[in-house]
Amino acid sequence: MTFDEIFHITLMQGFAGLSLFAVLLLMGLGLAIIFGQMGVINMAHGEFMTIGAYTIFLMSALTEAYAPGLMQAYFPLAIVCAFLAAFAFGWLAEWALIRHLYKRPLDTLLATWGLSLAMQQTFRSVFGPKEVSPTLPDWLMGSWEITEGLDIPINGMFVLGLTLVVTGGVLLAMYKSRWGLRVRATVSNRTMANAIGIDTRKTDRLTFAIGCGIAGVAGAAFTTIGSTGPTSGSLYIVDAFLVVTFGGAASLWGTVVSAFGIAQTQSISEFFLSGSMAKVLTLLLIVGILMMRPQGLFAAKVRR
């Protein structure tokens, strides 16, 4: 093996890690808002991602049927739709279920698990039990050959780019916008936030819906990588929770760092071990570290 080949493999392996990082971060972001900021255990988070994925599938089918000429352009619009669809369902779920359960985290966990079962069955009834894939525009296919023997898949780069945009957007919104200020105020002292005129109920609902919307975007992005089935969401849920918990639940930066760390650990160990053992090793590491440091990587120090 020449030096060039080793260099290329390292680069491609590094990119595989970056792709996984993007996937984990996209999954974790919505949950970081819902679980990290609001403290709501949303076990149906994966299903909100699936909503996004099915939205893309629907949009691609519709475009194919009614406006085949737009096949190259529908995708960005479909992502916006995925956000809106998941946002709307999140709004509804908060109104119907979640708002009755604040302060009862374990009960929320069970109720949202129930919600996830109902959503899975709905997907199965509507879209069928088989996995589906949208028809992707050509520009998402194939790979970018930088030099001889160094291929970077375009869909991976797309997901990475989308992740950066969404993450940047969330961080900006959280720390610069009025909404972010309201969320942070509500998180740190609900009573006080109420007293100074923040409608905390509305903030809660909006926050939950935005978190779900981001999950929808994550699901949309995943359609470029894999197919979507009724139970796809349930595959992600534990990973998503671990990413957020590992980062330190209340810290958005923590989520970013932990997604990066987990992704690199997993992809590097995948290089040496079988896929399932790499997964076991990564999970064991996370659980082990969480046992030593339950507050996660980034924890706020507060006088109690």
Added chain:
Amino acid sequence: MDAIKHWLTRGGYGSLLILAVLLLVVFPLAMDLFRLNLVGKYLTYGFVAIGLVMLWGYGGVLSLGQGVFFGLGGYAMAMFLKLEASDPESTKIQSTPGIPDFMDWNQLTELPWWWEPFNSLPFALFAVVAVPTLLAFIIGYAMFKRRVGGVYFAIITQAVALILTVLIIGQQGYTGGVNGMTDLRTLLGWDIRTDEAKYTLYFVTVFLLLGSIMLCRWIQLSKLGTLLLAMRDKEDRVRFSGYDVSMFKVFAFCLAAALSAIGGAMFTLQVGFMSPSFVGIVPSIEMVIFAAVGGRMSLVGAVYGALLVNFGKTYFSESFPDLWLFLMAALFISVVMAFPNGLAGLYESHVKPWLTRRKAAPATTPEPPAPGAETTANIASPTSSGTASPTSKISISTKVSSQSA
């Protein structure tokens, strides 16, 4: 006479007596062997459910990884049975006779060292309880000493369930992989697939379950039970009364793990196989709903919960497969929103006052019936006998497919 009456009501043993009659007399007389075997299988989940009553209802700690302990107990039993089924005579067509078939398929040429002790039944039985309890102790000690509880504990236990599933499926040469350990035949030469064995195993399960309930009831009535309840509400007060709160939680977790493991072992014996589909996240959460439906504070209720949900599952996933998940979803949501104390709670709040009023009218106020007793029985039995009829074809495979879905 009064002493017995007092014992029945004060300790809540009256409801246990009704359960015992139901399981030991009514069911065996009213059901054919197939259905009785089904009940026996569901009762093994009852062990998990009463463990959750102790851990979650009393200790206030929710574990989403009880499938891990159920599975470990079941696998420990299955390993012994598999070794017995893999004697050189019956495995002579393998390239390496005398080792379990899945090892042979995966090019293993000798038994791994950690399988060796499972040739001995006493060791296997010891491992059934000891391995899960030890794991629970390690996890519990690490977490509770650092004051991790509530949601974080739930997430970590869920991650453990995921780890174990991935591990079992990934290491198929050592574990049988996704198919699990199948084709288990005899226990010390005693064929566990015969009708007689199935009857025997059913009664062993019932006696073990009733014994476990009595043990848990005794713990609830001891100072330890009081402390568990006290901790759930005012953890700091208990701590600052000189108690090492974390050790009590560790105890509750180990107890729940040991009970689940016994259930798992009895499952393996009655059903004749063990697979990762009873270990993972989905079955683990389903086990929580058994306890929640029956009533997270009621031991006897939890057993009815396990029976009811499983009969419902078998019935609906056979007859109306589309409806089952919706029904399960409704169960999860309503148990949280509408009746947090489950069937036992409904009995306490609705039926018991009504019964007392009816009884109080004619007679000279007899003592009220024990909690969680008659109604739950009334609710459970017609459904179970009613649902059992169209299910004559339920096989283990539907169970597996619906769980892995």
Added chain:
Amino acid sequence: MSNTDFVLAVEGLTVSFDGFKAIDDLNLYVDRGELRVVIGPNGAGKTTLLDLICGKTKASAGSIKFKNTEMTRLPEHMIVRAGIGRKFQTPSIYENLSVFKNLEVSFPRGRGVFGALGFKCDDAVQAKVDEVAAMIGLADRLDLEAGLLSHGQKQWLEIGMLLMQDPELLMLDEPIAGMSARERELTADLLNRICQNRSVIVIEHDMDFVARIAHKVTVMHQGKILAEGSMDKVQSDPKVIDVYLGH
């Protein structure tokens, strides 16, 4: 650091939360049989001081010696077992249990997992419960569910739960908050009685009440001790007046 006759000797105690020193190089000595009242404006670090002594918060530096044994590194339950009892600001009792059970559970026997399994309520326990119940004026309420007690009675019950363990040092955080005038008087009598054979630290704002019970008063301000001594001496201290009135 030397051995002392003090039941509690706090020296150089410091705790900081992200750089903010809630307790700053604090020294405090409490005699055997003494009833000490700690006063100070809000945020002075009074509750934090109790948290540190009972182990709820870990000190950044300094030492806390109880009967000449270092306490700073012990876990909470060991500090309690050494003989330090702590009552919280809001009544912290087991609302669903009877008054009797509340007291019984606080009896210092069967504290381990298996000890608790084998615990029996024998005559010794019964006698102790009766004794304490009489002391806190709840002898006729033993069978009542604790949640049904009045606010003042809940405060007494929590004190009673501590008395079950016969602690040598008892720390009470605002024991008369929310009590009627009559209940305050009864509490003052109760405190005067229970400090006969033990030391007591009380955090309190009500100056009349402080004057009734205090042997010695410590004034805290910004994590430090501002003044210490008899009630009269402290009240006339210009620094104390400045802190209370000047801000």
